[in-house]
Amino acid sequence: MERYVGKSIFNGIAIGKLYFYAKEEQQVRRSKTKDVKTELERYEAAKQQAIAELTTLYEKAVKEVGEVNAEIFNVHIMMLEDDDYNDSIHNIIEKQELNAEFAVATTADNFYEMFSTMEDEYFKARAFDIKDISERVIKILGGASTGSDIGSDPVIVAATELAPSETVQMDKEKLIAFVTEIGSSNSHTAILARTMNIPALIGIQVQESWNGKMAIVDGNNGVLYIEPEEAVLQDFQRKKEAEEKNRELLLQLKGKENVTLSGQTIKLYANIGNTSDLASVMKNDAGGIGLLRSEFLYLETDHLPTEEEQFQVYKQVAETMAGKKVIIRTLDIGADKQVEYLNLGKEDNPAMGYRAIRICLTQVDIFKTQLKAILRASAYGNIAIMYPMIISVEEVHKIKRIVEEVKAELSELGIAYGQVEQGIMIETPAAAVISDLLAKEVDFFSIGTNDLTQYTLAIDRQNSKLDSINNPHHEAVLRLIELVVKNAHKEGIWAGICGELGADTTLTKRFLEMGVDELSVSPSRILPVRKVIRETK
Ligand code: PEP
Ligand code: MG
Numbered sequence: 001m002e003r004y005v006g007k008s009i010f011n012g013i014a015i016g017k018l019y020f021y022a023k024e025e026q027q028v029r030r031s032k033t034k035d036v037k038t039e040l041e042r043y044e045a046a047k048q049q050a051i052a053e054l055t056t057l058y059e060k061a062v063k064e065v066g067e068v069n070a071e072i073f074n075v076h077i078m079m080l081e082d083d084d085y086n087d088s089i090h091n092i093i094e095k096q097e098l099n100a101e102f103a104v105a106t107t108a109d110n111f112y113e114m115f116s117t118m119e120d121e122y123f124k125a126r127a128f129d130i131k132d133i134s135e136r137v138i139k140i141l142g143g144a145s146t147g148s149d150i151g152s153d154p155v156i157v158a159a160t161e162l163a164p165s166e167t168v169q170m171d172k173e174k175l176i177a178f179v180t181e182i183g184s185s186n187s188h189t190a191i192l193a194r195t196m197n198i199p200a201l202i203g204i205q206v207q208e209s210w211n212g213k214m215a216i217v218d219g220n221n222g223v224l225y226i227e228p229e230e231a232v233l234q235d236f237q238r239k240k241e242a243e244e245k246n247r248e249l250l251l252q253l254k255g256k257e258n259v260t261l262s263g264q265t266i267k268l269y270a271n272i273g274n275t276s277d278l279a280s281v282m283k284n285d286a287g288g289i290g291l292l293r294s295e296f297l298y299l300e301t302d303h304l305p306t307e308e309e310q311f312q313v314y315k316q317v318a319e320t321m322a323g324k325k326v327i328i329r330t331l332d333i334g335a336d337k338q339v340e341y342l343n344l345g346k347e348d349n350p351a352m353g354y355r356a357i358r359i360c361l362t363q364v365d366i367f368k369t370q371l372k373a374i375l376r377a378s379a380y381g382n383i384a385i386m387y388p389m390i391i392s393v394e395e396v397h398k399i400k401r402i403v404e405e406v407k408a409e410l411s412e413l414g415i416a417y418g419q420v421e422q423g424i425m426i427e428t429p430a431a432a433v434i435s436d437l438l439a440k441e442v443d444f445f446s447i448g449t450n451d452l453t454q455y456t457l458a459i460d461r462q463n464s465k466l467d468s469i470n471n472p473h474h475e476a477v478l479r480l481i482e483l484v485v486k487n488a489h490k491e492g493i494w495a496g497i498c499g500e501l502g503a504d505t506t507l508t509k510r511f512l513e514m515g516v517d518e519l520s521v522s523p524s525r526i527l528p529v530r531k532v533i534r535e536t537k
Contacts, residue, residue: 001229006179006204008222009190011280013240014177014199015233018226019155020211021148021162026138028105032097039093043100046140047086050133051077053146054165061168072164076133079126085111101141108134132163150174156215158206167193177217179204179224249527253534254285260512260536267518268526268533269325271498275313278320280523285530288325288382290446290520291498292317294370295337303341304366310373318381325382327446327520328374329425331366332356332388336462351460356389361398371406378418386423386446391430396441425498427451432480439491446520447484449499453477472501482514489515496520505532512536 033039054073061070079085085107092103108130115127139146148169150157154176159166161182178193178200193200199219216225216236225232258268269290270281281289297305297313317326334344334355347353360367374385387399403422410417426432427448435445453472454461461470481497488495496518501507503521505528511519512533521529 001232002226004204004224004226006201006222006224008199008201008219009183010193010198010200011219012177012197012199013219013236013243014156014217015236015240016154016156016176016215018158018179018210018213018215019150020206020208021150021157021159021166022208023135023160026105026135026142028101028138029099030102031099033093033099034097036094036097039098039100039103040090042141043089043093043103043137046100046137047080049140050136051080053136053140054080054133057165057168064168064172072129073168076129076165079129080133080137085130101138104134104137104141128161128163132165135163136165156217158204158210160206177201177219179206179217181205246524246527249531250284253527253530256530256534258287258530258533260533262537264512266512266516266533267496268530269327269496269498269518269520270523270526271520272317272523275316277523278317282320284523284526286324286523286526288327289317289321290325290327290496290518291386292326292328293332294328294330295332298331298333298339299337304369307369307373307376310370311376314374314377314383315380318377318383321381323382325384327384327386327423329386329388330357330370330374331360334359351454351462357387357395357399358389360387361395361402364402367402368406371403372410375406375410375417375420376415378420379416381418383418384421384423384444386425386444388425388448389427389451390424390438391428393434393437393441396424396438400441423493425451426484426495427455427499429456429480432484435484435487436490439487439493442493444493445484445488445495446518447481447495447497447499449477449481449497449501452480452499453501456480472504473507477501478507478510481511481516485514485516494518503529505529508532509536 054077058070058073061073088107088110089100089103092098092106093100111130112127115123115130118124136146148166150170151174154174156177156179157170157175158179160180162178162180175198177198180202181204183190183202190200190202199217201217201219201222201224204224210226213226214228216228216233218225218236228236257265259265267287269288270284270286271291271293272278272281272289273293274296297310314328332355333339333342334353335351338344344354371385374383377383390396400422407417421443423442423444423446424431424438425448426435426445428451431438432452439445449472450461453459453470453474456476457470457474459466459470485495494517497511497516498520502511502519503525508529519529
């Protein structure tokens with residue numbers, strides 16, 4: 001078995017034979033002509049045929065991947081009609097008395113050179129398009145076929161690079177994944193792969209000798225397995241089946257309400273740990289983001305992320321969610337999540353140590369920077385803030401004072417911010433027990449059952465030796481959840497669950513009976529939970 005790691009541009013799993021797609025090398029000969037007029041006519045005829053082919057491709061692409069993604073073929077037509085491009089070809093034929101193929105190839109090389117050295121990513125991408133359209137014209141001039149034959153069986157197409165026109169011409173029934181060496185996440189081929197819903201990897205040095213070999217494309221992790229071992233194959237077959245089930249669920253449940261048979265509704269939001277999860281949030285039809293674990297911003301760098309760096313990310317999430325709620329949890333670093341630059345020091349009991357809100361309330365500058373970034377982003381969507389690891393009313397008072405200070409600083413600078421709901425995570429037994437008092441102070445509760453379970457049962461969630469006694473269904477945990485929901489409702493605020501337990505479908509009925517208002521689960525669990533809600537009486 002060989003294993004290659006690349007970059008995933010669309011997730012999912014494909015298992016099948018590889019088809020090495022080799023571009024036919026265009027051998028363009030340079031030949032002198034005495035008949036310039038005929039060469040010009042040959043070029044014009046080939047160009048017209050290319051335009052006709054691209055028009056057909058555009059129509060095919062509109063049906064397969066929608067108008068927006070098909071637009072690239074209109075761009076190609078415009079490029080073929082571009083005056084500079086045509087002048088250059090005409091000029092070479094006329095002045096140098098050369099054949100049409102050579103004039104097109106030389107023009108393509110020159111334009112490719114020019115576009116590929118441009119700073120602007122848009123123009124850089126056009127370099128590849130110039131090559132693509134010119135190759136089509138040259139093929140037509142030589143009388144070769146311009147199709148993209150990938151054989152008659154379903155295959156994973158491996159190629160050094162693929163032009164959008166090649167991708168669209170491939171038989172979609174036969175195409176189960178792409179693996180290419182060159183390409184970018186924003187290339188048109190990537191967009192087409194995403195729209196076609198098939199896994200795709202880039203950045204893998206493909207080899208002709210792979211042709212016909214069995215392979216697995218793991219688009220979830222960006223890995224290609226060639227001739228996989230039996231155990232790996234079986235593992236991926238299981239995962240693929242689970243994905244297919246989820247896809248079926250999607251067809252049945254996308255756009256449907258989270259409503260029980262008796263008419264009770266509950267909100268179903270997604271937990272995310274990075275902006276790369278957003279696609280999955282949309283795909284799985286989440287009603288909002290119930291927990292954005294902001295730590296990734298701090299863990300992925302070697303310095304404290306600046307206000308601007310954070311603002312850009314929060315703004316992107318708010319804009320992408322387009323008015324749906326996005327609950328950003330403030331920094332929850334410490335315990336198992338350590339960063340060197342904070343010099344937190346070693347602790348005997350880090351889970352109960354200097355972490356989360358405890359850091360924010362002592363290193364207030366760090367907290368204020370994050371709050372400013374979140375508040376600024378709140379002008380671009382429906383953002384709420386929640387605070388982790390709360391144990392007392394005093395902490396909430398301190399937080400509220402700091403938030404007011406930050407708002408005042410922003411107002412003074414004339415910087416806009418929206419209305420933000422403020423809530424707390426209930427993940428310590430202390431917070432659960434005094435939830436009646438805390439409910440008077442905040443807009444919502446989100447129960448973090450992962451930590452609540454660890455602290456209630458005194459079981460370290462990182463310690464695998466304790467797995468057999470770590471029972472998240474423990475009545476103590478469930479009673480605390482019930483108490484928290486009751487206390488929230490008494491004060492007229494809402495309560496949700498964002499720990500893993502929220503996705504446990506054996507408890508969905510019980511949570512509905514408790515009156516839980518929201519469940520925030522990992523994106524792939526949205527639809528299975530929706531299914532159970534809709535089947536509950
Ligand atoms: C929790 O504790 O349940 C929770 C959602 O937070 P995290 O898992 O990030 O600690
Ligand atoms: Mg937690």
